[in-house]
Amino acid sequence: MDLSSMADMKGILDSLQSQMSQLSTQGPRTRAREVGSGQAFSMDQIISMMPKKKLAREDFMNDQLADLKEKADREASLPPEHVPLINRKDLLGTLRATWKAINEPSPGQVMSKQVIIFWPQKYSTTKIGDLSSINVADLMVRKTHKGNYLLCRTICPPVFDGCIGFLLGVEDSQGDTAYLKLCNHAMLLEADADETQNIMPVGTILVLREPTYYTNANVTDLPFIMVESPSDVIFADFDNPILRDVSWKSKLIVHPRAMTGEAWKAAGLKDFKASRWFSSAICFTNCIKFGFDVQVSRLNRAEVYLRLGWNNSALHDAQVAFKSGTLTDDLKRKAVVRMLKALYAMNRYREVLETASSLEGDKLSGEWITKANQRIEEQTTGNYDWPKLYTNDKNANFSPDIADFTGPIEVKYDPSGLRGTYVTRDVKAGELLIFHKPSFCLSAAEIAKSGDSSLQWMSVPALKSADDRDTHRLFCKAVQRVWDDRHMYDTLLALYGGETVAEPKKFPPPFVTSPPLEHPTRPCVDIDVEYLQGVSMFNSFGSKSGKELYVVPSLLNHSCAPTARREFIGDAFALRVLQDMKKGEELTVSYIEADVSYDEKRFRMMNSWRFNCECIVCQADDEDGYDARDSRRALYHKMDDIGNKTSNAYDAPTLRRLAAEAKKTCDNMKRTYHEEHSRKAGGRKYELAQPLRLLANALGHLGRTISDASFIRQSIDAKMQSLTVSGMKFIDKSLSGPLPSGSPSLPVDTSQVPQFYDISVLTVIEIAHSFKEIGDKKRAKRWFDVAIWSGKRLQRRWNTSLQTSPSSVVGFAWFIGSLSVICDC
Numbered sequence: 033m034d035l036s037s038m039a040d041m042k043g044i045l046d047s048l049q050s051q052m053s054q055l056s057t058q059g060p061r062t063r064a065r066e067v068g069s070g071q072a073f074s075m076d077q078i079i080s081m082m083p084k085k086k087l088a089r090e091d092f093m094n095d096q097l098a099d100l101k102e103k104a105d106r107e108a109s110l111p112p113e114h115v116p117l118i119n120r121k122d123l124l125g126t127l128r129a130t131w132k133a134i135n136e137p138s139p140g141q142v143m144s145k146q147v148i149i150f151w152p153q154k155y156s157t158t159k160i161g162d163l164s165s166i167n168v169a170d171l172m173v174r175k176t177h178k179g180n181y182l183l184c185r186t187i188c189p190p191v192f193d194g195c196i197g198f199l200l201g202v203e204d205s206q207g208d209t210a211y212l213k214l215c216n217h218a219m220l221l222e223a224d225a226d227e228t229q230n231i232m233p234v235g236t237i238l239v240l241r242e243p244t245y246y247t248n249a250n251v252t253d254l255p256f257i258m259v260e261s262p263s264d265v266i267f268a269d270f271d272n273p274i275l276r277d278v279s280w281k282s283k284l285i286v287h288p289r290a291m292t293g294e295a296w297k298a299a300g301l302k303d304f305k306a307s308r309w310f311s312s313a314i315c316f317t318n319c320i321k322f323g324f325d326v327q328v329s330r331l332n333r334a335e336v337y338l339r340l341g342w343n344n345s346a347l348h349d350a351q352v353a354f355k356s357g358t359l360t361d362d363l364k365r366k367a368v369v370r371m372l373k374a375l376y377a378m379n380r381y382r383e384v385l386e387t388a389s390s391l392e393g394d395k396l397s398g399e400w401i402t403k404a405n406q407r408i409e410e411q412t413t414g415n416y417d418w419p420k421l422y423t424n425d426k427n428a429n430f431s432p433d434i435a436d437f438t439g440p441i442e443v444k445y446d447p448s449g450l451r452g453t454y455v456t457r458d459v460k461a462g463e464l465l466i467f468h469k470p471s472f473c474l475s476a477a478e479i480a481k482s483g484d485s486s487l488q489w490m491s492v493p494a495l496k497s498a499d500d501r502d503t504h505r506l507f508c509k510a511v512q513r514v515w516d517d518r519h520m521y522d523t524l525l526a527l528y529g530g531e532t533v534a535e536p537k538k539f540p541p542p543f544v545t546s547p548p549l550e551h552p553t554r555p556c557v558d559i560d561v562e563y564l565q566g567v568s569m570f571n572s573f574g575s576k577s578g579k580e581l582y583v584v585p586s587l588l589n590h591s592c593a594p595t596a597r598r599e600f601i602g603d604a605f606a607l608r609v610l611q612d613m614k615k616g617e618e619l620t621v622s623y624i625e626a627d628v629s630y631d632e633k634r635f636r637m638m639n640s641w642r643f644n645c646e647c648i649v650c651q652a653d654d655e656d657g658y659d660a661r662d663s664r665r666a667l668y669h670k671m672d673d674i675g676n677k678t679s680n681a682y683d684a685p686t687l688r689r690l691a692a693e694a695k696k697t698c699d700n701m702k703r704t705y706h707e708e709h710s711r712k713a714g715g716r717k718y719e720l721a722q723p724l725r726l727l728a729n730a731l732g733h734l735g736r737t738i739s740d741a742s743f744i745r746q747s748i749d750a751k752m753q754s755l756t757v758s759g760m761k762f763i764d765k766s767l768s769g770p771l772p773s774g775s776p777s778l779p780v781d782t783s784q785v786p787q788f789y790d791i792s793v794l795t796v797i798e799i800a801h802s803f804k805e806i807g808d809k810k811r812a813k814r815w816f817d818v819a820i821w822s823g824k825r826l827q828r829r830w831n832t833s834l835q836t837s838p839s840s841v842v843g844f845a846w847f848i849g850s851l852s853v854i855c856d857c
């Protein structure tokens with residue numbers, strides 16, 4: 033096939049696109065998207081398309097995935113074989129055309145990209161010294177070349193494929209060329225076009241460990257090497273022993289970025305100023321290799337490593353420079369500060385104290401000592417400055433400076449073999465058990481900056497897809513995080529990675545120290561990308577701060593009747609107990625909003641986490657049957673509609689009609705629950721909570737319009753019912769008359785805190801307000817006290833927000849203003 037003309041390029045481009053990226057026009061997306069379908073559907077449509085039984089992983093095998101799988105299976109059934117070499121000119125032409133298609137799309141073309149993972153992704157764990165060299169001519173398609181490495185050099189600048197990789201032309205020492213896809217290299221993906229070219233100029237020598245050669249599904253004469261793990265590509269510097277005795281047959285004109293240590297330093301400083309950390313680190317490494325200004329270069333590299341989060345290597349560089357005995361006093365101080373920053377970032381607060389004392393007489397010393405002592409106090413007691421944290425939480429991009437606190441918990445397996453988190457002593461409702469910073473995160477600012485939501489990532493082996501670039505970018509953060517931290521890598525391998533990868537290792541893994549990086553381009557671990565992708569997909573949280581992964585919270589299982597509640601303060605994760613618990617009981621959280629329908633939950637749980645929830649609430653809903661739940665969903669929507677109409681109605685006849693309609697609809701909804709089933713679920717009927725609130729609103733609105741206290745009482749009653757179906761337990765539900773004698777000061781069971789926390793507190797405040805409206809001051813005060821009790825019990829956020837931003841509670845601003853006065857909160 034003659035590939036030299038642009039017309040011929042089209043086939044190749046089609047193939048490139050189907051393998052790695054697709055350029056297509058696409059309409060706007062609506063609320064939900066069926067896995068891998070490329071088509072948008074509402075959640076109700078999805079539910080109606082799903083089988084009416086408990087779901088299994090296979091239910092996510094749609095036509096598109098089935099087609100892809102068939103293709104992959106067919107390919108896998110064929111034997112490996114040699115294929116003709118690719119002509120250099122054709123290869124370069126293809127890359128040029130690809131670059132153009134990606135960087136200069138036709139006017140009006142909306143770019144939507146698709147990444148399809150057909151095969152379990154490969155990575156090598158064999159040391160280079162134990163591998164033997166092969167050439168491009170030795171490569172066989174459909175084969176991973178176990179026991180071999182390929183030494184090659186780039187013959188063109190890298191072309192970002194718009195997705196998760198770079199496309200390159202490479203040649204071996206014989207001058208034979210191959211087409212290379214370099215995927216998941218977090219640092220390259222982070223880099224802009226200039227930085228990428230600095231990092232991989234033409235002539236960059238690469239060693240590819242145990243490379244896999246793939247056929248191209250659409251254009252069979254364009255095979256490609258794909259490197260999926262960034263630890264499988266080694267950038268070989270001029271002094272790498274592997275290059276001894278290697279001579280390159282072809283003449284390649286290369287323009288190294290710098291030829292002297294001094295020039296590398298200038299390049300490093302230039303990159304540093306432009307925030308190009310990765311290439312700056314490479315430049316300072318070259319300075320050190322050239323023996324130019326070695327200790328200062330180490331100090332510079334330490335600062336760059338700090339920016340990259342490679343604290344272990346930053347500490348090492350700063351320590352070596354400090355101990356060299358060649359630094360001036362000023363530089364020594366810089367070295368100590370870099371050591372302090374690295375130790376602090378690694379939570380090694382006691383070493384911060386020791387190191388800071390070496391700065392005696394310096395005002396910085398006192399500041400570091402104060403900070404480290406505060407962190408040690410937090411770590412051991414779980415006492416934090418909550419009002420300050422909640423106040424600062426109002427700022428965008430808040431990342432609290434706190435130490436991680438872990439309370440009395442342990443990781444154990446239950447009799448069915450499910451691993452989870454358990455309390456190791458009796459705990460009280462409201463107790464703080466975890467407060468942690470993320471191990472890595474993608475901040476909301478980074479998400480906003482990329483502004484690109486057009487990447488669809490689809491894994492055929494995992495039958496999973498992600499509809500945004502951020503899922504992949506969070507995984508890139510994981511790669512960057514483990515680059516310099518072997519213990520973090522082992523820790524992530526001990527988290528759940530999904531059902532298509534190996535079982536997680538034992539948690540927590542034994543502590544291992546990481547050696548400093550040999551070279552910034554070379555991670556300290558062999559990165560299993562498939563596993564790490566699974567870990568970041570199955571364990572990450574989404575908060576208003578972005579997407580985060582926290583290690584200890586990753587071990588929490590889901591329940592729709594959870595024993596604990598999570599809260600994000602900035603990007604930190606806090607977990608508090610929702611009820612008094614006995615030693616040995618399991619801590620669970622609700623992964624999704626608990627009040628969505630059972631069938632939606634069932635879909636989302638299986639789609640995202642691959643399990644069917646068997647908690648008491650789900651069991652009851654399951655036993656009620658599909659038809660009952662189907663009518664329940666329809667009635668829920670009807671109540672939504674009534675709720676909207678009620679908020680826009682002002683005349684008594686309309687309100688009377690709407691209130692009656694709301695009552696009838698709620699009664700019908702109640703009939704969809706089988707009492708026997710709900711009893712086993714402790715009376716929880718989550719989907720009924722919101723309709724009952726809407727009924728209460730309609731009744732309250734009517735009562736106020738016609739000045740009839742009996743409707744306000746009915747409204748209070750509906751609100752109490754709403755709390756009951758949410759799982760709250762009442763001691764006194766009386767609506768009038770004297771308070772029951774001998775009843776405790778609060779009318780609710782205080783051994784638990786309502787799980788729909790914000791909405792429940794709001795409902796309680798509304799109840800108090802309604803009692804106040806009808807002149808029942810005693811009950812108003814009692815219900816105010818419930819709101820304050822749950823605010824104090826669970827967290828202080830409400831207390832702060834009641835005082836500082838009452839308008840956040842829509843419609844109750846004036847009222848809450850008075851509440852904060854009454855309640856001394």
Ligand SMILES: C[S@@+](CC[C@H](N)C(=O)[O-])C[C@H]1O[C@@H](n2cnc3c(N)ncnc32)[C@H](O)[C@@H]1O
Nearest residue numbers: 451527528570571586587588589590641642643
């Ligand atoms: C974030 S992890 C939770 C900890 C996990 N069990 C572990 O061993 O690391 C999420 C995974 O745990 C499992 N899981 C969580 N809650 C579950 C539940 N209620 N029932 C069954 N499996 C559950 C699912 O496999 C889910 O994908």
